[in-house]
Amino acid sequence: MSEAPTDLLQQRYGSGASPAVIDNPIITALLAHRSVRAYLDRPLPEGTLETLLAAAQSAATSSNLQAWSLLAVADPERKARLATLAGNQAHILQAPLLLVWLADFSRIRRLADLQGAELEAVDYLDSFLVASLDAALAAQNAAVAAESLGLGTVYIGALRNRLSEVIEELRLPPLVYPVFGLCVGYPDPVHPAAIKPRLPQELVLHRETYRVSPTEAGAIERYDRILADFYRQQGLPSANWSSQAIERLKKVETLNGREQIGQRLKKQQFELL
Template identity: 70%
Template sequence: MPNTNTLLQQRYALPAEEQPAFIDNAITRFLLEHRSVRAYQDKPLPEGTLETLLAAAQSAATSSNLQAWSLLAVENPERKARLAALSNDQAHIRQAPLFLVWLADFSRIQRQAEAQGASLEALEYLDSFLVASTDAALAAQNAVLAAESLGLGTVYIGALRNNLAAVIDELGLPSWVYPVFGLAIGYPDAQKPAAIKPRLPQSLVLHRETYRIPEDESTQVQDYDQRIGAFYQQQGLNTPSWTRQSIERLSRPQILSGREHLLATLQAQSFQLR
């Protein structure tokens, strides 16, 4: 395992003297090692993997203990292929032995309420949607860390929302359920290793007490652009700088590849987002 300084160096791509302070233990060090994996071995997962990941996910905090999420596991190759086709045709979805769909899910409590003749009027409000989506994300990230601890690799699939209505149909999701994102899981292909991607410096991300925009924000962003540019080059990737990529990613609705129509599909699933 690489030592902590090497990992911090990879996480921020800063010279040793500019690295942030870091309290080193097995878990903090392990967290630094995250990278998304987009190439998998054709190798089944050990028995009990799904249940282990689910126990990790269910150990995450959950708003008011509502547990407003569910997990849908897809292993069937044909279904994975259909979901891949709906998600910008990302090959790693087909390749990974396990594809998890993280669902915001109020349908469970809605069924109980209905049986008791109660109505859940707060469900239609935007905050309830945020509660369920946040719960699902926190649960998923716990599963990601558990998977990584087992030597597995993962990649989130936000593109699962590109054709949300078709995905809802494919998965047979009832009202009050929507897929927040997918997660491909498998053993990383050692021939195509993924690297730790440098992040923005802490000085751009951390505010103390009140929000203050750093005077040299633009210079710091440009410096980061240089560092991540060098990283992409090292990886043989022709990816533009962080600023250019991010501006492009947010520049127009069409870039959302179908997600610009999310509201109508969510409303059809009962989430009114008042």
Template identity: 45%
Template sequence: MSNENQANPAANETLELLMQHASVRKYQDRPVGEDTLAAIIGAAQMASTSSNVQAYSVIAVTDPQQKAQLSALSGNQAYIEECPVFLIWCADLYRLHETAGPQLPDGGTFDTTENFIVATVDAALAAQNAAVAAESLGLGIVYIGGVRNNIAELSELLGLPELVYPVFGMCLGYPEGPAGIRPRLPLEGVLHRGRYEKEKTAAQVAVYDEVSKEYMLKRSGGKMDTPWSAMMVKRFAEPSRLHMKEYLLSKGFMQR
């Protein structure tokens, strides 16, 4: 069979879904059914996990009062209150500490920096599976890093034990209208071949700056044309959430 008659291997429903991802911040007043939520979390559970440790947990919050409290602790982001379900994705070594720990010399190695990384990555992989599953069912999501703004208070509200911390939140619900797709860096800006090609970094950022300026002009109705690099200058000008290290140490993470 000739190449012309074969289906394009880079075009299928899954890829089309992934390429249409956009953060959703406006939601319909429509509940997410328990069966739908179970399907989304079930898909999350099938994500890759280091050595099958499955070192994460997710807390689903639907109570309006509790969502309001979480919103206040996360930068007063209104969509936390407006979405029907707010998910908090947690790195979780407590479960393993309680079940495997008693059988291990000196309680095991749950306090190492490596296992902190493993748990954090596990949570992120599971969450992204959930995001794709949700979008395949017609729902939308937006990640909320703001759960780390007042992380100790938020952890207390959620009853998080030692060796559990909230990595991020995720608003979940049915979108109220279409959301704009934000362009990403050029492929050649992130794909390196054989070695890190640092000599091409600046050129690829310059290309992306032009794309991001056009996007911002369109998004703002001509009021803003800030390039991506300028946004990143502002983003990294001052440190943020410097309480994180002390908090993580207090929860038993990264002791060695």
């Protein structure tokens, strides 16, 4: 599957003028990303986990703290339980591997305990962000590496919906929480995933200082039409981005249990000060 960057850009931004990009194999691979939600019942090649982990550990990490860990779940029964906890997402069960990316200060906590040292800074929101961001950067490196091997991935943020049960299932100690999951497997060609269009660059890019584009409303309307066409072509219920985005954030119920994670994280000894 190697498409020309111009075709990929056309799919990424819909019809009309695509931005001019500098082309190389890594950029082409990044442009070709799509989330995969249908997997073959085919095992991963030997060494896949170690390869993805090496790619993940090669990501930048704040102050070299490496305050994250990876929990690999391949046991079908455990995947089934996690799929239920994550809103019954069948692809979790179908994919041979579920990678759970953990923000993890417990390793440094154990080290400090051995030395009788304090870790005051861990209690602050910034440290929570540091560990979560590190885990996310690592995961994205692994996702790109997986795609380069012909594998597909999809993130599973819904792993935070029933956070307490997921923490129990995975036996996570204090100062560890699952940032999200990532399914990994061979994409099922019978249900191919397509490149989902994104907002035009003019809406996302600010130069020097933040300035709302005077063309914002019209550009969003155009993007709404592009995305609605995309959903139609995929045989999915037509939806436009504007209403989807507002629906998703309108009421606290749309958080599906995640509105409670602040409290649960405190039990997990993330003070979030």
